[in-house]
Amino acid sequence: MTVRVRIAPSPTGNLHIGTARTAVFNWLFARHQGGKFILRIEDTDTERSRPEYTENIKSGLTWLGLNWDEGPFFQTNRLDLYKKAIQQLLDKGLAYRCYCTSEELEQMREAQKARKQAPRYDNRHRNLTEEEKAAFVAEGRRPVIRFKIEDERLIEWNDLVRGKVTWKASDLGGDMVIARAAENPEAEFGQPLYNLAVVVDDTDMGITHVVRGEDHIANTAKQILLYEALGAKVPEFAHTPLILNEKGQKLSKRDGVTSIDDFKEMGFLPEAMANYMSLLGWTPPDSTEEIFTLSQAAEKFDLDRVNKAGAKFDWAKLDWINSQYIHNMPADKLVELLVPYWQKAGYKVDLESDRPWLETLTALIGPSLTRLSDAPKESRLLLGESLEYSEDAIEQLQKEGVGEILTSIKEAIESYSQLTQDDAKDIVKKVTKQAKVKKGLVMRSLRAALMGELQGPDLIQSWLLLSQKGLDKVRLQQSLEQSMTSES
């Protein structure tokens, strides 16, 4: 039997991290089993569904490297299938028309709550007489279709993550709505609803394993009933733990950044995101190494190593994983990812005309980056024209003898048309000897003069970069003025 799994997002928002993580698990499972990973867009909620969200979901999955083998299928293109299934249930007497108004239902639930009872539909229209039906119709009411749920049923399945799960049908809230009321008075019934559409699709698409978040557990119980009613084979189920926010609640849009787009924008790499998401609730068998690609994970992935407890989302760990990917990326590749962030920050960089310089810059600041978006901040002193001296840099510049040292360096530079690394080192050595001071003093002073700060990436490299832009002389001059004015 070939394994077939699916990710079935609804296009009512951008690709959410929770959906993406579910997609990761499905993808890993499919790849490990040599099965198929299918994308299905659940757009039966026509009110809230938007094509741009579908696009966002597709591009997000693609960005993460979660390629699908079939689809995307759209539920709105498959309405006939659902209609047929609903009609079938109606014909078999397993479903019926319910004419309750939403006000009536709400009132009923309120009353139940007031009596401290569990809110549920009381199946009041299950056995309407023809006269009663006719009366509702005459009132202009349009019915929904409800699927009968027999309270005494016990639903059981062997969950691939949680083991044996049992559910009493009486805890499912009464007969469930599977189709909305028709908007068109001619129609038999309206839009099919989630649980019905899912079961029809999963059956039709030959889905063998349904891997989804544990917030769907109650739906699984309902859906098993539907599979049986439709005479379909029940697939295997696996319910993964939820991703939790800092407070331990299900991560939701209210927690700020939750869409994959946002993470991309913030400078996270797709490999890092996928890596981190796979670790949210799953551990590889020999788990001392936590940096791995999706394909490497797929080799070892198994649902029985998926954890049952919810996983708290940890920015620090994501950052660390992201930094690992950035640090291990060759500069010629990394630079291409950095350019947009520089440009967004207002720096006029042009990869085509300035590639070697930008690549050297990238190699220099690479190890300081946690997110791609750190690039402007980490490289601003090398990219920017003007310089603001920090307090300790000014202090450094005002130290005795520093002015002379900088002057010597400035003079030394004049004799080079193009400074090389060796030249730079030679100059430092010479000036150090000449001034009879420690090398540290020269380096610190030079750093203060060139960068305006006392800390940062390798100074010689930074100097060379500035030199290639002709900025070293300018800054040396500027710092000399700075030290003079302050000295007086």
Add this chain to the structure above:
RNA sequence: GGUGCCGUAGACAAAAUGGUAAAGUCACCUGUCUUUCAAGCAGGAAAUUGCGGGUUCGAUCCCCGUCGGCACUGCCA
């Protein structure tokens, strides 16, 4: 209110068919390298395995209870 699930260090978590001092990773701290920061490397600290009881020679792993957290409880998905 009901139902379900979960509860190992700040976070993610491993392991034991019940058996010697409970993996690993991040964060944190220290050292090292360096002109400096970061990265890297080396090391350190951190858990009476939610709590109480039971079974047992022995439980964190089994049983009972309890507390806490979360999820679900829609003509959303």
